[in-house]
Every structure is written in C-alpha cells, then in structure tokens.
Amino acid sequence: MATEQWGIGIVGLGGIANTHLTAYRNLGLKVVGGADIDPERVKLMQAKWELPIATTDVESLIAHPEVRIVDVAAPHFLHVREPIFRWAAKYGKALFVQKPLEQYYENARKLVAIAEEAGIPLMVNQNSVFVPGFQVMERYLREGAIGTPYYCQIENRNWFDLSGHAFYGKQERWVLSDMGVHHLALVVHWFGNWRSAYAIMGRDPSQTGIVGDTWNVMNIRFENGMQACIINNWSYRGHLPRPHMVEEVVIQGDKGAITGTSEGFVIVTAEPPAEIRPRFQGKWSPDAFGNAMLHYIRSLDEGKPYLCSGRHNLQVVALIEAGYRSVQEGREITRKEIMGEDA
C-alpha cells in the first residue's frame, strides 16, 4: 500500500502538532484529521491547517475508518494517554506516541501492556533517532570510522524557563524526563542495553513556576563497556549556550572522535589521519518527525519490525526512572533493579 494511504489521526492539537503537520505535508502523508479536548484549539488548528476533520470527540476520530495510525500528541501522563490507548485498542489502530511515553516506568509499562494485550502496534516518536545529522553520525559509527567507541558525551545547555506553561515543569520530574529522554533514547539506540546509571540534578530557584529539575547530569554504563555522560541544563545563563537541536555531541573511539551537532560535525580519524566533514540535508525539526512516521508506516506496510517500539522504549523510560531514583538514593542504579524480569 502506498505511504499516502496510511491515514493519520492526530490526537492533541497543541504546539508540537504544528511540526507534525508540517513534516507530514512535506512528505505527502495523509492526515485524516485531528482531535483536541479544547474547542478553541480545534477551531484554531482547523483554520490554520484546513484539516478535513477537526473535533473535540477524540473517540470518533480514532474510530474513523480512514484513520490507521493514531498520532498521540496529547500530554505524556497516564490519565491522559490511557483512554486514548484504550480507544486505539478497541478500534484496532496503530499507535505513534510522543516522547516521553510516560515519566514513570510503572505507568509506561501499563501503556505498553494495553497495546500488547490488544495486539496493536506501538511506536514511540523518539525523533532523535531519526534526525538526519545523527543518522549520518550513526553510519560512520557503525562502519567503524572511529574504531571501537568507548565514551559519548552530549551536552544541551540553555536558559529555557517554562514557568508559564500549563503542564511543562509542573511535576516532580521535568528536564530529564521531558528533554533528556531525547538523548537517552539516542544513546540506547546507538550503544545498546544500558547496565547502570548515576545522576546528579538540581533546580534553579529563580525559575519560580518550575517544580522539577532544571538541570541534570546522567552517567551511564552500557553492557558492552561503553560509557556516556548526558547533560541537560535548562538553567544556564552563560554566554555559550548549546540549545536543544544543536546540542553538542562528542563520541570517542580507539581510532578517532566525532564532534559536533546534528547540523554539522567533524570526524577525526587516526588511521589514516584525516578530518571528514560530511555533507547532508535536513534538520531535527521538522525532518526527524517526518522520518520517524515514514519509518513506522513503511515497517507496518512491509510487516517488518520498527525502531523505538513501546517494548524497547521501556528501557529508555527505565533510564529516566534510574536517574530520579539515583538522586533520591545517592547511588548507582541498575537496569535490573528497575525492570526486573523485563531487563
């Protein structure tokens, strides 16, 4: 079946739905319509995007015969997402869900169980994995351009105060779960199963409307010996920001190093001594969003496994869980402790 025959229904017509719509239109994908519980949002987005269907009746959109994929862009809380998952299960629709799947491991497990029990596909839109620049980086990594990688560092630092937002930063978990999850998913995709993690984090008290962490540092050990340090800092007032989407990535191997961002990077190799500056097209926004959906559609169409499945993503949510638990208990947390038999 052609990709444009896979009808998409977007649930949650807030800020990020605009990026989804831009990306899907760029790729000629079919958006059947959108739903939001806020009638003002429905009116505004219908006028802006000329959506064929725009409704406050979420169930009716999911039930629509042309909707084959439910694109969940409503907030990442169990009480919001569970009814959407249950409707998708009831009508046998595939789910494509914004990161983070949930902020808490146990809640993410409940969501994955709903999809698995109903036998419906579930992919988490961890779009970092589909960023054009990161995909090129990955190719060099996998081809062994820097030898065997042993250390990766990702640093995202900026001043980003969402005190005035309706739900961002209003829970105990904030920058690690909502932002850091991009990088956690990326390193799990690149380096495989993680074994243990140790975190520090804190809150800048001048972000008065924020309850959760405004900065965090995650140190991660992987089963293959790889180690990573992931820094997400949204309370940096300094003069050298490395904001989200152009966060700095460093990967060291025993024969070279990769340094740069998703928009441009340099590979320095030891054998032969060289500096490679790959050229590529596309940026995180909106291309990674479109690439992720296209990957999902093609995989479903061909009956093949897809990246970032709900089951695989539990390992990513488990890293979030480990980060917060590590800070609470002041110690390194293992994957086995969080995931038990699922590890």
Ligand SMILES: NC(=O)c1ccc[n+]([C@@H]2O[C@H](COP(=O)([O-])OP(=O)(O)OC[C@H]3O[C@@H](n4cnc5c(N)ncnc54)[C@H](O)[C@@H]3O)[C@@H](O)[C@H]2O)c1
């Ligand atoms: N790069 C990324 O991957 C990325 C970027 C931004 C946001 N997100 C994720 O997307 C989700 C939405 O974020 P946003 O920035 O668009 O938030 P937002 O507040 O702008 O939009 C959320 C929308 O969902 C609607 N909504 C709430 N409950 C609903 C329900 N039960 N059914 C239908 N609609 C409902 C709200 O009315 C609102 O219009 C979050 O989970 C966020 O983490 C991902």
